[in-house]
Amino acid sequence: MNYVKPLPSFLAQRYHGWKATTFAENHAWYKRLAEEGQRPRAMVISCCDSRVHVTSIFGAEQGEFFIHRNIANLVPPYEPDGNQHGTSAAVEYAVTALKVTHLIVLGHSNCGGVAGCYAMCSGQAPELDEKTSFVGRWMDILRPGFERLPEGEADTARRQALEHEAVKVSLENLMTFPFVRSAVEAGDLSLHGLWTDIADGDLHALDPISDRFRPV
Known part of the structure; x- marks a missing residue:
């Protein structure tokens, strides 16, 4: 080599x-x-972004979190089609083998992956629409979130709304996994949606009643 x-x-x-x-x-x-x-109590699915430091945010030590990182903290829907799915495998291991009791999806401000998805879905990044783009095909997971964005707002507000949608879409997709759904319905697993602002360090949690992100 x-x-x-x-x-x-x-x-x-x-x-x-x-x-x-x-x-x-x-x-x-x-x-x-x-x-x-290892006996982690929680799994965290976060973005690959170097500015998002999961263990620092929660003051965690080694052994506390089972962490999986990918572009834009996305979870694909349950599709056992024989292809290689790193995120799905990590979720399966955390829930069925490690028996984590909390599964957190952590989004963040100024996410490059989300910005790329926004540009792609707006017709401003044709290169991401190419079949050969790994990033583009991964960001296809977030297309349903883009379609839910409110009209009439500035691009900056819509991109932040899409960052929130990245968390929501991932949580929705998690519930398509039979072993996740059964653990949630049995009360053995709790799902959580978080979004952090890199500039000011604020952490917001998805409120299940209002479906909005509120300061922690």
């Missing part, structure tokens, strides 16, 4: 710093995690 290069020195230095401090100070905890396995 001559195309693989050594780790950049700045990352190697950061690793050695972590190993000498954080890891050394909590070695017993890491050893316990390794020997006893």
Whole structure:
């Protein structure tokens, strides 16, 4: 594999710093995690965006969250068609094997994936409509959310509304998974929709009664 290069020195230095401090100070905890396995209480599906740091937002330590990240924090509908579905596999493992009791979909402001979906559905990004675009075909999941956007608002407001729709569509799609639905109906699993504003750090939760996002 001559195309693989050594780790950049700045990352190697950061690793050695972590190993000498954080890891050394909590070695017993890491050893316990390794020997006893993971028992996370919650799964979080969040965006790949480097500005969204799930564990920092909740002050979580290793072993607390089972985290899956993808473009625009989307969950596809239940489609056991034999294709490879990383997100669906992560959800199945979290719910059926780890028995998490909370499943959180976390959206965020200024999401590039959502902005791309908005542009694609508005006819402003034909390259994403190409069959060869992995991003475009992934963002097809969010098309139903785009179709629900209110008319007559500015693009900025509509894009933020689509970020909220990304959370709602994912929650709706989660309920198409038989094992998710049965766990929810049995009271063993709770679904939650969140959206965070990167600039001011605010966190908003989807209110099931009003169907709107309210400050936490």
